[in-house]
Amino acid sequence: MALPADWADRLTLPLIAAPMTGVSGPELVATACRGGVIGSFPTHNAATPELLDEWLTRIAADLTPEAAPIAPNLVVHRTNARLTADLDLLIAHRIELVITSVGSPAPVIEPLHRAGCRVFADVATLRHAERALAAGVDGLILLTAGAGGQTGSANPFAFVRAVRERFSGPLVLAGGISDGHALLAAQALGADLAYMGTGFIATPESLAREDYQAAVVAATLDDVRETAHIGGLPANLLTEWLDAHAAQQVSAGDFQTERLLGGQTVWSAGHSVSGVHGVIPAAEVIARVRREYHRARAALLETACK
Numbered sequence: 001m002a003l004p005a006d007w008a009d010r011l012t013l014p015l016i017a018a019p020m021t022g023v024s025g026p027e028l029v030a031t032a033c034r035g036g037v038i039g040s041f042p043t044h045n046a047a048t049p050e051l052l053d054e055w056l057t058r059i060a061a062d063l064t065p066e067a068a069p070i071a072p073n074l075v076v077h078r079t080n081a082r083l084t085a086d087l088d089l090l091i092a093h094r095i096e097l098v099i100t101s102v103g104s105p106a107p108v109i110e111p112l113h114r115a116g117c118r119v120f121a122d123v124a125t126l127r128h129a130e131r132a133l134a135a136g137v138d139g140l141i142l143l144t145a146g147a148g149g150q151t152g153s154a155n156p157f158a159f160v161r162a163v164r165e166r167f168s169g170p171l172v173l174a175g176g177i178s179d180g181h182a183l184l185a186a187q188a189l190g191a192d193l194a195y196m197g198t199g200f201i202a203t204p205e206s207l208a209r210e211d212y213q214a215a216v217v218a219a220t221l222d223d224v225r226e227t228a229h230i231g232g233l234p235a236n237l238l239t240e241w242l243d244a245h246a247a248q249q250v251s252a253g254d255f256q257t258e259r260l261l262g263g264q265t266v267w268s269a270g271h272s273v274s275g276v277h278g279v280i281p282a283a284e285v286i287a288r289v290r291r292e293y294h295r296a297r298a299a300l301l302e303t304a305c306k
């Protein structure tokens with residue numbers, strides 16, 4: 001495993017509860033971390049830097065040193081007017097891991113490293129992976145086809161293997177993972193950790209509204225459509241919501257930070273929505289994934305070719 005040794009005893013699954021705009025807040029993050037899963041949330045889910053400060057204090061107060069790390073997500077796009085304020089807060093709160101998305105991680109790496117914080121960057125192409133590594137990130141999150149929210153289009157098998165040829169450090173596979181079988185498969189491929197986003201939307205700890213949670217429970221992967229016309233970048237959304245909000249469409253490529261950061265409720269979900277069958281407490285979701293993961297591992301060992 002390429003993961004830092006100081007995390008080994010604190011993770012009970014090779015899993016990150018992925019950052020989700022409008023979904024991940026203090027309760028979901030703290031529950032994940034208590035359950036041995038790295039808990040992430042986008043800093044912009046706290047409406048102001050002052051609220052972010054409160055959230056970070058509240059989450060830390062809820063956790064013991066044995067809990068899994070929290071991993072705030074910074075949108076590093078040049079149009080993010082809160083970037084410096086949020087970055088300063090993460091440093092002041094001595095965060096262990098920051099996840100960057102939508103843009104180059106380069107400007108935040110040096111200040112975070114100086115504060116002893118690791119930086120993982122999400123990437124959707126090999127070219128972006130190489131650039132992030134050249135900039136000095138500690139780990140990569142590979143966004144692959146079918147991921148909830150902003151997505152990649154690369155095949156996960158090919159993408160993980162291609163990046164592993166170039167990088168032996170921490171790799172996180174994102175997209176389509178909703179149970180212990182898929183989680184084990186991610187490790188078998190060569191990833192150290194996996195992201196699970198969609199699988200945590202329909203939980204009482206999530207910030208998602210009830211109607212969105214109900215739509216996620218009702219949907220299958222056939223009800224997910226990829227479009228670049230809502231946030232300006234390719235993203236997976238529930239078709240039901242897309243059809244009802246056709247008027248909100250923007251041009252592809254026209255990424256609008258204020259749309260993302262403005263807390264607009266977009267019913268996003270990935271292909272893994274097929275694995276969501278009810279509104280279930282996050283601790284129970286984690287316990288189920290853990291059971292499946294161990295059963296899948298035992299079954300695989302029994303059936304593996306000699």
Ligand SMILES: Cc1cc2nc3c(=O)[nH]c(=O)nc-3n(C[C@H](O)[C@H](O)[C@H](O)COP(=O)(O)O)c2cc1C
Pocket residue numbers: 018019020021022023042073100101122143146147148149150174175176177195196197198199267268269270271272273
């Ligand atoms: C509702 C929703 C909102 C998301 N918002 C963010 C975000 O703010 N920042 C980010 O880096 N990724 C965001 N994502 C992507 C997730 O972090 C992750 O890559 C994705 O959920 C993985 O695929 P899965 O949904 O199949 O597990 C979002 C995903 C969803 C479903």
